[in-house]
Amino acid sequence: MINDIVVPISDRHDEKESFFKIKLNKDKQLDFEEIFGNKRPVTMEIGVGKGEFIAMYSRFHPERNFIGIELKDKRIVTTLKKLDPIKNSNVRILKLFVDKDIKNYVKLSSIDEIIVYHPDPWPKTRHHKHRLFQHHFIDALNLILKIGGYIKISTDDPNYAKWIVNLFGQREDFETMYDEGYTMIAPDDHFRTFFDDIKSKEGFEPYFMFYKKSVGDISDVPQCIKTYP
Numbered sequence: 456m457i458n459d460i461v462v463p464i465s466d467r468h469d470e471k472e473s474f475f476k477i478k479l480n481k482d483k484q485l486d487f488e489e490i491f492g493n494k495r496p497v498t499m500e501i502g503v504g505k506g507e508f509i510a511m512y513s514r515f516h517p518e519r520n521f522i523g524i525e526l527k528d529k530r531i532v533t534t535l536k537k538l539d540p541i542k543n544s545n546v547r548i549l550k551l552f553v554d555k556d557i558k559n560y561v562k563l564s565s566i567d568e569i570i571v572y573h574p575d576p577w578p579k580t581r582h583h584k585h586r587l588f589q590h591h592f593i594d595a596l597n598l599i600l601k602i603g604g605y606i607k608i609s610t611d612d613p614n615y616a617k618w619i620v621n622l623f624g625q626r627e628d629f630e631t632m633y634d635e636g637y638t639m640i641a642p643d644d645h646f647r648t649f650f651d652d653i654k655s656k657e658g659f660e661p662y663f664m665f666y667k668k669s670v671g672d673i674s675d676v677p678q679c680i681k682t683y684p
């Protein structure tokens with residue numbers, strides 16, 4: 456694991472915004488080749504928070520493109536402060552509340568890797584319906600991911616970890632990369648974030664889950680959906 460090497464950068468916000476921020480045109484799906492001007496593999500991070508992870512991970516992987524999605528304006532401003540137009544030229548940021556409709560905005564099989572670190576855990580039972588990870592959301596991720604593509608998730612909430620392991624365990628379209636369904640050892644290319652640190656101080660360490668889209672053909676997806684108990 457690589458730790459605490461975020462270099463704070465600050466330049467003019469308006470210049471950063473015009474370089475990094477992209478807008479959603481609901482009549483046209485995101486075209487990554489057009490956005491980045493190349494055909495490199497695409498990683499999508501959902502909920503970039505304060506931007507530590509995307510700022511560093513994208514520098515570590517200059518051979519990939521990164522689309523970071525975040526719903527809160529304030530968090531986007533904080534993220535932009537950490538991005539450098541030269542060192543992070545492979546990053547774009549999109550303001551969006553992500554749910555299963557993501558499949559309408561992103562082309563089929565166009566993403567190589569989806570990262571969701573510390574999604575809101577909604578711990579109360581009556582709020583579980585608000586959790587991002589539900590079968591219909593995973594169906595949508597399946598559609599936008601390439602075959603062999605990955606979903607990487609972390610949560611410091613043991614019950615949400617169990618929920619996620621259970622959901623993916625019911626599916627035939629994803630296989631876990633960890634025998635027990637999760638690990639508490641951070642991946643080698645993880646960059647710790649503000650949320651990792653505050654949760655760690657409270658005594659909670661993240662569970663990491665790692666899934667590979669294993670269906671052989673996109674037309675298999677409806678059959679996977681039918682297998683839910």
Ligand SMILES: C[S@@+](CC[C@H](N)C(=O)[O-])C[C@H]1O[C@@H](n2cnc3c(N)ncnc32)[C@H](O)[C@@H]1O
Nearest residue numbers: 502503504525526527551552553572573648650
């Ligand atoms: C707990 S923070 C984690 C941030 C970051 N992933 C990390 O590990 O430090 C969750 C972030 O996801 C954003 N978020 C939550 N639900 C979202 C959604 N449905 N779509 C986009 N962003 C979302 C929140 O605004 C927040 O910034």
